[in-house]
Amino acid sequence: MSLASKILNSQMIANYRKMWPYVKPYRIRAVLAVLVTIPIGSFDALTAWILKPYMDVVLVEKQAMAVSLMPLVIVLGSALQSICNYAAVYLNTWVGQKITMDLKMDLYRKLLYKDAAYFDHSSSGNVIMQFSTCAESACGGLLANVKLFTTRFFSSVSLICVLFWNSWQLAIVALIFMFGALYPLTTVRKKIKQLMSKQIGGQSVITTHYNETFSGNRIITSYNLHQHEEERFSKDLRGLFHLQMKMVQKTGLLSPLIHFIVSLGIAGAIWLGSWLIVTNQITSGNFVSFIAALLMLYTPIKGIGNSFTAVQMSFLMMDQVFNQLASVPSVRNAENAVPLHTVHNKIEYRDVSFEYLPGKPVLKGVSANIEIGKMYAFVGNSGGGKTTFVNLLPRFYDITNGELLIDSIPVRNIDLHDLRENIAVVFQDNFLFSGTIRDNILLGKTDYREEDLRIAVNSACLDDFISSLEKGLDTEIGERGVLLSGGQKQRVAIARAFMKNAPIVILDEATSALDNKSEAIVQQAIDNLMKDRTVLVIAHRLSTVKNADQIFVINEGRIVERGSHEELLKLGGEYAALYEMQFKKKKND
Numbered sequence: 146m147s148l149a150s151k152i153l154n155s156q157m158i159a160n161y162r163k164m165w166p167y168v169k170p171y172r173i174r175a176v177l178a179v180l181v182t183i184p185i186g187s188f189d190a191l192t193a194w195i196l197k198p199y200m201d202v203v204l205v206e207k208q209a210m211a212v213s214l215m216p217l218v219i220v221l222g223s224a225l226q227s228i229c230n231y232a233a234v235y236l237n238t239w240v241g242q243k244i245t246m247d248l249k250m251d252l253y254r255k256l257l258y259k260d261a262a263y264f265d266h267s268s269s270g271n272v273i274m275q276f277s278t279c280a281e282s283a284c285g286g287l288l289a290n291v292k293l294f295t296t297r298f299f300s301s302v303s304l305i306c307v308l309f310w311n312s313w314q315l316a317i318v319a320l321i322f323m324f325g326a327l328y329p330l331t332t333v334r335k336k337i338k339q340l341m342s343k344q345i346g347g348q349s350v351i352t353t354h355y356n357e358t359f360s361g362n363r364i365i366t367s368y369n370l371h372q373h374e375e376e377r378f379s380k381d382l383r384g385l386f387h388l389q390m391k392m393v394q395k396t397g398l399l400s401p402l403i404h405f406i407v408s409l410g411i412a413g414a415i416w417l418g419s420w421l422i423v424t425n426q427i428t429s430g431n432f433v434s435f436i437a438a439l440l441m442l443y444t445p446i447k448g449i450g451n452s453f454t455a456v457q458m459s460f461l462m463m464d465q466v467f468n469q470l471a472s473v474p475s476v477r478n479a480e481n482a483v484p485l486h487t488v489h490n491k492i493e494y495r496d497v498s499f500e501y502l503p504g505k506p507v508l509k510g511v512s513a514n515i516e517i518g519k520m521y522a523f524v525g526n527s528g529g530g531k532t533t534f535v536n537l538l539p540r541f542y543d544i545t546n547g548e549l550l551i552d553s554i555p556v557r558n559i560d561l562h563d564l565r566e567n568i569a570v571v572f573q574d575n576f577l578f579s580g581t582i583r584d585n586i587l588l589g590k591t592d593y594r595e596e597d598l599r600i601a602v603n604s605a606c607l608d609d610f611i612s613s614l615e616k617g618l619d620t621e622i623g624e625r626g627v628l629l630s631g632g633q634k635q636r637v638a639i640a641r642a643f644m645k646n647a648p649i650v651i652l653d654e655a656t657s658a659l660d661n662k663s664e665a666i667v668q669q670a671i672d673n674l675m676k677d678r679t680v681l682v683i684a685h686r687l688s689t690v691k692n693a694d695q696i697f698v699i700n701e702g703r704i705v706e707r708g709s710h711e712e713l714l715k716l717g718g719e720y721a722a723l724y725e726m727q728f729k730k731k732k733n734d
Contacts, residue, residue, distance in 0.1 A: 344458075501542075586640045
C-alpha cells in the first residue's frame with residue numbers, strides 16, 4: 146500500500162463517494178472551483194522557474210531588458226493568481242453551503258422520523274452535534290480539503306517539474322525527504338480516532354449544559370442552583386480540556402518532527418547542490434531556482450502536522466453524518482403496510498408485554514378489549530405502566546411480546562401515517578411551538594374551514610381567552626408557549642385534537658398539573674372532546690373518570706382490576722383504596 150493511500154485510507158475515499166450525490170447537482174460549479182486552482186498552484190512553479198533565467202541572464206550576463214520583463218511577468222501572474230483565488234473561494238463557499246443545506250435537510254428529515262426510544266437515550270447536545278455541527282464540519286472540511294488538495298496537487302506537480310528541470314539528482318534527494326516527512330502521519334491517524342470520538346461527546350455535553358440552562362433557568366433560580374450548575378459545567382469543561390491536551394500529546398510532535406525532516410532535506414539539497422555547482426553540472430541559476438521551488442514545496446508540508454488533526458476530525462464528522470443517514474428507526478412502516486381510514490370495530494391487547502431495557506419488563510402479559518365509541522380509564526400507582534400501555538397504541542414504541550390489534554390487524558402492519566392520523570393525544574405537558582396560537586392549533590393543517598377552527602376554539606373553551614387578546618388567534622406565544630398559563634396551554638392542545646378530528650383520543654393526565662379553577666375549565670373542554678369518540682384516559686384524579694365505561698387498575702405492569710366505578714368500589718380492592726384515600730384528602734382540604 147502506498148504512502149498516499151495510507152494517509153487517505155479507504156474509509157475516507159468511501160466517504161467522498163457518499164458525498165457525491167450531494168455534490169452532483171452542483172458539479173459544474175464544483176468543477177470550476179477545481180479548475181481555477183490550477184493557476185493558483187502553478188504560479189508557485191512559475192515564480193521558482195523564472196529565477197533561473199533571472200540569475201543567469203540578469204545577474205550574470207547583465208541583460209537590461211530582462212530586468213523589467215521578469216518583474217512584469219511576476220506581477221501579471223500574481224494578479225491572475227489573486228483573481229483565481231477569489232473565484233475559488235467564492236465557488237467553494239457557494240457549493241459548500243448548498244451541500245451543507247442539502248445534507249442538513251436530509252439529517253433533519255432523518256431526525257423527524259427517529260422513534261421515541263432514540264430521544265429517551267439522547268441528550269439535546271448530542272442531537273445538535275450529530276445532526277447539525279457534524280454536517281457543517283463535514284462539509285466545511287470536505288471543501289477545504291478539496292481546495293487544499295487540488296491547489297497543492299497542481300502546485301506540487303509544477304514544482305516537482307521545476308526540480309527535475311533544474312537537477313534530477315537534487316530532485317530525487319528532495320522527494321525522498323518529502324515522503325519521509327509524510328510518513329509519521331500514517332502512524333498517528335489510528336491513535337487519535339478514539340480521542341476524537343470522545344471529544345465530540347465532550348462537546349455535545351457542553352452544548353447540553355447550555356440547553357438545560359436555557360430551559361431550566363427558573364428551576365436554577367428558584368432552587369439557587371447557580372453554584373451547583375457552575376461546578377457541573379466546570380467539571381465537564383475540564384474533562385474536555387484534558388481530552389484536548391491528550392490530543393496535543395498524540396499529535397504535538399508531528400509538526401516539529403516533520404519540520405526537522407524537511408530541514409534535513411533542505412540541508413542535503415544545499416550540500417549536493419553546492420557540489421554540483423562546483424563541478425559545473427548545474428548553474429547558479431539552476432541552484433537558486435531549485436532551492437526556491439524546494440522551499441515552496443516543503444513549506445506546506447512543514448505545517449501539515451498542525452492541520453492534520455483538523456482534517457482527521459472532519460473525516461470523523463463525515464463518518465458520524467453518514468452513520469446517521471444510514472440508520473433505520475426501529476419503529477417504521479412494514480412492507481406492504483395496510484391502510485387504515487378509520488377504526489370500525491375494536492382495539493385488542495392480547496397478552497402484551499413491553500420493556501424499555503432488556504430484562505426489565507414494564508408491562509407483563511396484559512390483555513384488554515377496547516370497544517369503539519366508549520371511554521376507558523387507566524389508573525394506578527405511579528410507574529405501574531399506565532402511560533406505557535396507551536403509548537403502544539400509536540406506536541411510540543413497539544411491543545416486545547404478544548399482539549396489539551386494531552380491527553383484527555396488528556398495529557405493526559398498519560400504515561404508520563394512517564395509524565397516527567386516527568389518534569389524537571393530549572399530554573400532561575403539551576409542547577407548544579414558537580409562533581401564534583393559530584399555528585399551534587392547526588399544526589400545519591391547510592385544508593380547513595374557518596368555521597371548523599371557530600368550533601374547535603369554542604369547544605376547547607378558548608373563546609373568552611382569545612377574545613381578550615388584541616391579535617386574537619394571531620397572538621405570538623413565545624418559545625414553548627412561555628407566555629401562556631398551564632390551563633391555556635392544555636386548552637390549545639385540546640383545540641388541536643378537535644381540529645385533527647381523530648376517532649381515538651388519548652388523554653395522558655391532562656388535568657393533573659392544574660389548579661382547581663383551571664382544571665374545571667379544561668375538564669369541560671375535555672368532556673366536549675370525548676363526545677362520539679373512543680377515549681383512553683390516564684388519570685391521577687379518580688373523580689375525573691367516574692363516568693368511564695370501564696376502568697383498568699394497572700400496577701407493576703399488570704392489570705389487577707377492571708370494571709366500572711361502582712363495580713370496583715364494591716370489589717373493595719386497590720381502586721377502592723385509592724378512591725377512599727383521595728376522597729379523605731379532598732374532604733380534609
